[in-house]
Structures are given as C-alpha cells and as structure tokens.
Amino acid sequence: MKRFRFWSWFWLAIGAIYFFLPLAATAEFSMRAQKGALSLLAYQRVLDDSQFVSSFLFSLRMALLTITFGILLIVPTAYWVHLRLPRFRPLVELITLLPFVIPVIVLVFGMIRVYSSPPFLMTTTPATTDILLVAGYMVISLPYLYRSVDVGLRAMDVRSLTEAAQSLGAGWGTILFRIILPNLRTAALTGSLLTLAIVIGELTLAQYLARPAFGPYMALLGQNRAYEPAALAIMSFALTWAAMGVVYWLTRGEQAQIGGGH
Amino acid sequence: MAYLELHNIEKSFGNAVVVDNFELLVEEGEFVSFLGPSGCGKTTTLRMIAGFETPTSGTVHIEGQEVTGIPPNQRNVGMVFQSYALFPNMTVGKNVGFGLKVRRHARREIDSRVKEMLELIKMTDLEHRYPYQLSGGQQQRVALARALALRPKVLLLDEPLSALDAKIRVSLRAEIRSIQQKLGITAIYVTHDQEEALSLSDRVVVMNAGRIEQVGTPFEIYNFPQTSFVANFVGTLNAVKAEVIDPDKKLIGIDGIQLETADSLDGRVKGDKIIIAIRPERLNFVSVERKANVLDCTIENITFLGSVVRIQVKIGDAKFNMDTFNNPFLELPKIGDKDQVTCSKEAVLVLRD
Numbered sequence: 215m216k217r218f219r220f221w222s223w224f225w226l227a228i229g230a231i232y233f234f235l236p237l238a239a240t241a242e243f244s245m246r247a248q249k250g251a252l253s254l255l256a257y258q259r260v261l262d263d264s265q266f267v268s269s270f271l272f273s274l275r276m277a278l279l280t281i282t283f284g285i286l287l288i289v290p291t292a293y294w295v296h297l298r299l300p301r302f303r304p305l306v307e308l309i310t311l312l313p314f315v316i317p318v319i320v321l322v323f324g325m326i327r328v329y330s331s332p333p334f335l336m337t338t339t340p341a342t343t344d345i346l347l348v349a350g351y352m353v354i355s356l357p358y359l360y361r362s363v364d365v366g367l368r369a370m371d372v373r374s375l376t377e378a379a380q381s382l383g384a385g386w387g388t389i390l391f392r393i394i395l396p397n398l399r400t401a402a403l404t405g406s407l408l409t410l411a412i413v414i415g416e417l418t419l420a421q422y423l424a425r426p427a428f429g430p431y432m433a434l435l436g437q438n439r440a441y442e443p444a445a446l447a448i449m450s451f452a453l454t455w456a457a458m459g460v461v462y463w464l465t466r467g468e469q470a471q472i473g474g475g476h
Numbered sequence: 477m478a479y480l481e482l483h484n485i486e487k488s489f490g491n492a493v494v495v496d497n498f499e500l501l502v503e504e505g506e507f508v509s510f511l512g513p514s515g516c517g518k519t520t521t522l523r524m525i526a527g528f529e530t531p532t533s534g535t536v537h538i539e540g541q542e543v544t545g546i547p548p549n550q551r552n553v554g555m556v557f558q559s560y561a562l563f564p565n566m567t568v569g570k571n572v573g574f575g576l577k578v579r580r581h582a583r584r585e586i587d588s589r590v591k592e593m594l595e596l597i598k599m600t601d602l603e604h605r606y607p608y609q610l611s612g613g614q615q616q617r618v619a620l621a622r623a624l625a626l627r628p629k630v631l632l633l634d635e636p637l638s639a640l641d642a643k644i645r646v647s648l649r650a651e652i653r654s655i656q657q658k659l660g661i662t663a664i665y666v667t668h669d670q671e672e673a674l675s676l677s678d679r680v681v682v683m684n685a686g687r688i689e690q691v692g693t694p695f696e697i698y699n700f701p702q703t704s705f706v707a708n709f710v711g712t713l714n715a716v717k718a719e720v721i722d723p724d725k726k727l728i729g730i731d732g733i734q735l736e737t738a739d740s741l742d743g744r745v746k747g748d749k750i751i752i753a754i755r756p757e758r759l760n761f762v763s764v765e766r767k768a769n770v771l772d773c774t775i776e777n778i779t780f781l782g783s784v785v786r787i788q789v790k791i792g793d794a795k796f797n798m799d800t801f802n803n804p805f806l807e808l809p810k811i812g813d814k815d816q817v818t819c820s821k822e823a824v825l826v827l828r829d
Contacts, residue, residue, distance in 0.1 A: 382575030
C-alpha cells in the first residue's frame with residue numbers, strides 16, 4: 215500500500231515538473247526585463263502597446279464569429295446525423311478529421327487561389343477577407359467543435375427527446391433551440407473554449423490573409439523583442455485558464471441534469 | 477365508426493416485413509394493450525399511430541379523420557416513453573407545460589393546467605425540481621402528466637414501466653389505469669409483460685411476427701386462447717399432443733387415456749393429431765366421484781411458489797403442471813404417489829396451429 219502511494223506521488227511529481235517547470239521558467243524570464251531585478255516591466259510594455267489590445271480584440275471578435283457560425287453549422291449537422299443518418303457517422307467523423315491531415319498553409323493558399331479572382335473575389339476588402347478568415351477558422355476548429363458536440367449528443371437520448379417534443383407539438387426549430395441546444399450547453403461551451411484558444415493563437419491564416427490578428431502580432435513581437443513574448447505567453451495562458459474557469463462556473467451542476475438520476 | 481381505426485397496416489424495412497395486415501378498431505375511452513415478444517411489431521405499430529413511422533400501406537384514422545400522412549407534431553397524440561424522455565434542462569412544471577407553451581396557450585391557462593396535472597399525479601410539491609432530482613417512478617408520472625396536459629385524442633404508452641422495479645411497476649400501473657378511466661381517454665399500451673396487459677386493459681391484442689394472433693378481453697385471451705402462440709405466451713400452460721378419438725362426441729386421447737373437450741372438433745376425423753392445452757389451475761385432484769375426464773397420474777414433482785403450490789403429474793407419458801392454492805392445513809401428496817386428477821371438458825382447449 216505504502217509502495218503504491220510512493221509511486222503515485224512520484225509520477226504525479228514528474229508530471230507536474232514536466233508541465234510547470236517550463237511555465238515557471240517562462241514566467242521568471244518574462245520578469246527579467248529590468249536589469250538585475252524582477253519586475254513586471256515586460257507586461258507593462260505589452261499592455262501599453264496599442265497593437266496588443268487591437269489585435270487581441272480583433273482575434274476575439276473573429277473567435278466569437280467562428281464559434282457562433284460553427285455551432286450553427288455543427289449542432290444541426292451532428293444532431294441530424296445522430297437522429298436520421300447514424301450510418302453516415304463514420305464518414306462525417308472522417309470529414310471532421312481532415313483539418314488534421316491538410317496543413318493550414320494548404321488551406322490558406324487554396325482559399326487565396328479561389329477567392330482572389332472572379333467570380334468569387336473576396337480578398338479586396340477587409341470585411342470580405344474577414345469572412346474568409348472566419349470560414350478558415352471554422353475549418354481548423356471543426357475537429358474540436360464537432361467532437362465536443364458529438365460527445366454531448368451521445369450523452370443524451372436524442373431520439374426519445376426529439377419524439378417526445380414532436381408528440382407535444384414542437385417543430386424542428388423548437389426542438390433544436392429549446393431542447394437539444396440547451397442540453398448541449400457543456401459540450402458547446404467546451405468546444406467553444408477550444409475554438410477560442412485555437413483562434414486567438416492562430417498565425418498562418420491571418421498572416422497570409424493579411425489581417426491584424428493576435429497570432430501575427432505575437433510572432434512579430436517574438437522576432438523583435440526578448441522579454442515581451444514570454445510575458446504574452448504567460449498572459450494568454452492565464453486568459454485560457456480564466457476562460458475555463460468561466461465555463462466551469464457556467465456549467466456547474468449541469469452534468470447531473472443530463473445524466474439523470476433514479 | 478370507431479374512434480381509432482387501423483386498416484390493413486403494413487410496414488416493411490427493406491425486405492423485412494415487421495407489421496403485416498394489421499386491422500384494429502378501438503372505441504373512445506378504451507384501454508387496449510399490444511402484447512407480444514420483442515420484435516413482434518407492437519412498438520412499430522404504436523409509432524405508426526404516433527406518426528413517427530409511416531405505414532408502407534394501410535391507413536390510420538383518429539376520430540374519423542385520416543392521419544396517415546400527418547406529421548407527429550400535428551396529430552395531438554400523447555406519448556409516454558420507456559426512457560421517460562423528460563427534458564433535462566426543464567423543471568417538472570416546465571416539462572408538463574411544454575406542449576401548451578409550444579401551442580401558444582395563454583400563460584394563465586398553462587399555469588392552471590400544469591397545476592391540475594400535477595394534482596392528478598400527486599406531485600404538486602415537486603413542481604420546481606429537475607428530472608435528475610426525481611426517482612424513476614416520479615419521472616414516469618411526470619412524463620404521463622406531460623403527455624396528458626394537451627388533452628390528446630389518444631394516449632400512447634410504449635413499455636412505460638419496463639425500467640422500474642417490480643413494486644413501483646405494480647403501483648404505477650394501477651395509477652395509470654385509474655387516471656385513464658378518470659379522464660376517459662383512449663389509450664394504447666405496448667408491453668411484453670402479460671400480467672400488465674391482462675390487469676390494465678379492456679382488450680388485449682396479442683401479436684407475433686408482425687401479425688395479430690388474437691384480439692379479446694383479458695378474460696377471453698387467458699381462458700380461451702385461439703392459437704398455440706397465444707396459449708403459450710399468455711400464462712402457464714400444459715400443451716400436449718393428442719389424437720382425435722370421436723369428433724362427434726368430442727373425445728380425444730392422450731397415450732390411450734380418454735378425455736372430453738367442449739371445443740369443436742368439426743372438420744377433424746378419427747386419428748387426427750392435434751394439440752390440446754389445459755391451464756395448471758384447471759386441474760384438480762379427484763375429491764368426488766366423476767364420470768368424465770378422470771385421469772390416473774403419478775406425482776412427479778412439487779414446487780412451492782408462495783400462495784400457489786405447483787404439482788407436476790405424469791398422465792400416460794405426458795407431464796402436466798397443476799396449481800393449487802397453498803393451504804398449510806392440508807397435506808400435500810408425496811413424490812411417487814399414485815392419484816387421480818380431473819378437469820372440466822371446458823378446460824380442455826383444442827388449439828389451432
């Protein structure tokens with residue numbers, strides 16, 4: 215028993231060191247901007263840079279649009295596959311995994327090639343380019359968002375809930391927005407969080423579509439400065455954890471509701 | 477004209493015919509059960525009434541109106557599912573009022589109907605609970621209230637008690653029957669549990685392999701099964717091979733032992749092989765002198781079943797089970813004893829194939 219407990223702690227310590235040591239080193243390095251002392255100078259410089267705020271807000275806006283349209287596309291699709299086309303589930307899963315196989319660079323060059331000349335000319339104005347950017351983000355976040363929604367749908371009796379709602383007079387819109395989506399809250403939020411993390415840090419799409427996103431800003435900063443990129447990494451890590459905390463807070467107690475009890 | 481009419485319903489999935497030539501008329505306020513083994517087509521038939529499946533051929537009429545092609549959300553048919561299917565994101569009150577809200581009833585009307593339904597299922601104090609905070613029995617009562625809140629034309633129940641434990645099953649089925657009678661609603665109940673079907677229903681439809689085997693009152697189904705399937709599926713039964721001895725006098729024989737039946741032997745001739753059935757509780761030890769159907773037997777086995785004692789006797793080479801009420805003051809026979817058993821000629825059923 216004692217031996218078992220020792221090895222449990224040992225492996226836990228190894229895992230913690232592997233995870234936290236680089237983080238601690240980055241945090242320590244980010245506070246070395248002032249010679250001979252630990253300070254938050256690098257953080258202050260980052261926050262003072264107007265490009266930091268504008269690029270972060272731009273990426274946040276793109277992320278929210280990606281999440282909204284992604285959910286509007288994926289929830290009905292995954293729901294319909296579960297309800298009516300279960301035999302197509304492997305095919306749909308394969309399609310959602312394609313972004314892992316096709317590099318983003320291929321995707322963005324393909325988009326530029328198709329949409330930078332008539333009849334689909336979309337790269338001439340910022341607004342239309344942003345549409346392309348969001349569409350690209352939707353593709354690269356597809357595996358994460360689809361999987362989250364799929365797991366959520368597997369956790370509930372989709373067919374019985376749908377039929378119960380139908381027998382009570384509900385149409386497809388009511389079923390989707392008042393029964394299915396509210397019960398997918400945790401799954402959708404998890405997928406949204408992953409999408410947010412991907413979009414905030416994404417470099418290739420924004421860079422090649424020439425949009426002022428957070429990813430290219432971080433890359434640029436990394437090329438020109440020493441301490442600020444480390445401060446940015448710590449800040450984005452903190453933001454991700456804060457977002458996860460928000461998700462946890464919003465969905466507390468919901469798992470029990472979906473799981474049911476007897 | 478009946479309230480619910482199913483005419484020549486057939487349903488196929490690919491090459492497999494799951495419901496075939498289904499013909500049934502149900503009167504208003506009647507409680508009808510579909511009884512049969514798994515895969516016999518009873519749930520598919522129910523789903524065709526609900527509108528979740530479309531018949532390959534045939535028609536469904538409710539209150540004189542054909543509803544065969546009408547989507548489920550426009551049929552006003554209430555449905556209770558085996559898995560309860562309560563909406564997890566809504567409280568009990570919201571679940572019950574969901575149908576009324578969807579149909580844009582006034583808020584005051586919704587509140588009063590929800591209250592009325594919760595009183596009906598005796599759960600007024602649990603209106604603000606979520607489904608996960610309820611027991612299985614309570615969830616199913618909420619599902620029943622939700623289905624009834626819209627005052628549906630027909631209430632459909634798809635094995636609603638299967639997921640519950642035995643004690644709650646018995647009390648809830650009595651509650652379902654009582655509510656159905658109180659509201660006078662037409663109900664179709666799907667089950668594979670014969671006790672449920674017999675205790676709840678005005679009529680039972682026994683199904684096998686997509687076809688109706690027999691339709692009748694629980695009394696008729698149990699006491700006068702018309703086919704081997706019904707006789708074997710409903711209740712415990714002694715079914716043995718026999719031979720026609722004299723069709724006019726309705727005499728048959730088991731291993732040379734003569735028996736009289738009340739069933740018709742028209743169309744049979746001497747020597748025809750038939751199958752006869754006798755319920756265990758219709759056999760008795762001979763206590764007074766009788767002229768017909770007295771059969772010599774040997775006691776083979778005795779099983780104590782609580783209120784009933786099942787005694788297995790051997791008549792010729794055939795083995796019969798005989799049920800007697802448990803009476804601690806009467807002495808039971810011993811295994812190997814020779815005795816005589818008897819039954820009325822009405823108890824000897826000649827089965828169709």
